[in-house]
Amino acid sequence: MSRFEGWLLRHVAGRVVRLAAGLAVGTVAGRAAGWPLTGAVLGGLVASFWTTLRDARRAARLADWLHGATDRPAPRERGFWGELGYRAERLLRRRERAIEAERERLRQFLSGIEASPNGVLLLDAEGHIEWCNGVAAAHFGLDPRRDLQQRATNLIRAPVFVAALQEGVFDEPVTVPGTADRGTLQVLIRPYGHGMKLVLSQDITERERAEAMRRDFVANVSHEIRTPLTVLAGFIETLAQLPLSEVERQRVLNLMQQQTHRMQALVADLLTLAQLEGSPRPAPDRWIGVRGLLDTVRADALALSGGRHRIEISGGTEAEVAGNENELLSAFGNLLTNAVRYTPAGGAINAAWVWRDDGSACFEVSDTGIGIAREHLPRITERFYRVDGSRSRDTGGTGLGLAIVKHVLQRHGGEVIVESEPGRGSIFRLALPAPRVRRRVASNEPLAA
Ligand code: ADP
DSSP states (O other), X not given: OOHHHHHHXXXXXXXXXXXXXXXXXXXXXXHXXXXXXXXXXXXXXXXXXXXXXXXXXXXXXXXXXXXXXXXXXXXOOSHHHHHHHHHHHHHHHHHHHHHHHHHHHHHHHHHHHHTOSSEEEEEOTTSXXXXXXXXXXXXXXXXXXXXXXXXXXXXXXXXXXHHHHHHTOOSSOEEEEOGGGOSEEEEEEEEETTXXXXXXXXXXXXXXXXXXXXXXXXXXXXXXXXXXXXXXXXXXXXXXXXXXXXXXXXXXXXXXXXXXXXXXXXXXXXXXXXXXXXXXXXXXXXXXXXXXXXXXXXXXXXXXXXXXXXXXXXXXXXXXXXXXXXXXXXXXXXXXXXXXXXXXXXXXXXXXXXXXXXXXXXXXXXXXXXXXXXXXXXXXXXXXXXXXXXXXXXXXXXXXXXXXXXXXXXXXXXXXXEEEETTTEEEEEEEEOGGGEEEOOOOSOOOOO
């Protein structure tokens, strides 16, 4: 017998005892009056009525509690009703705890989806929004509270999205414009449950931009290679078909050599860029003397200028920079050769290593050359961006020099800063952060100009 059956038995026994007591008392009292049977019936009725009334009151209190006030403890009755209340309360609390645990799991589950970098939207069978995470709200311009239960196609009106939902074609992701036409989203719809849909959105603006850049880059490289190749093919044809004098032949060969050099320079710059992109960041503890770097690039600049410019390089004798020597040589050298190439003969070029108060430093190259108009400045470090294409090519430029410089600086935690005025000249600064530069004991050798 279970514990509860025990309680029930005791409850019934109690009622029987009370009835028996009522009958006995009624019989005794009735006998005194000469109506023992009537007394017994009355005693029995009174006992039953009293017991029933007490049970009814206890049952009513329990029913009241069950009906609405279950956050309070169950009525503390004695006997069977108390046990019933206690058991109901225990069951209720257990259910409440289970529901709370489920709610907590749901909360954690939703906060997991909330943390997703992708937008997640749940639609019911009628296409109403059941739930959405913050990313989806930002992607589609939704209000996660206000727009719940709204029809998704009333709020996300991109025709491809509406068509996909209406036609039920969910095989391929669709591309839709983001909020306020900023950026592009890739949206994937997946059916689940009974007609419900999971809508996943991903911001592909960057990916598309990178893809467009890659296409542009390939087109630019092809164009840059095709031009000298066409010229070379023409010269080869000329050499093969026309009887040329020795002077003409020499002239054609010189021109062919120029085009070959142009392609070689382009391939060399492309390889440098590829290496920069494919190799790890330069070590932060590989210290290189700045003086040595400046000496090397100075020699190259002097050779390129051939005495047509005044070139001065100062500072840096006590400085060291942490990074990759070849990359830094390429960055410093590019700025100096650009200064030579874009400064007419007779102009001046000054390069200097300058310490800043916060411990950082910069390599600065100023020239009195042709300068750059303000509207070009934001773009001149882009690959193949040239202000004046023919001048760049005539002076052996590939259009990749500043892109390489910018890349090198970024890899060293620095940046390229440009100031320029057309007709007056330019200043290019390569700013390197404090952790990448340091002073060592100064050497006495002056850096010749
Ligand atoms: P390029 O091989 O064409 O010189 P860069 O990437 O080195 O390519 O430079 C990009 C463009 O920036 C150049 O085509 C030129 O128009 C401009 N430029 C760079 N340096 C200078 C400078 N010192 N003075 C004037 N214009 C410059």
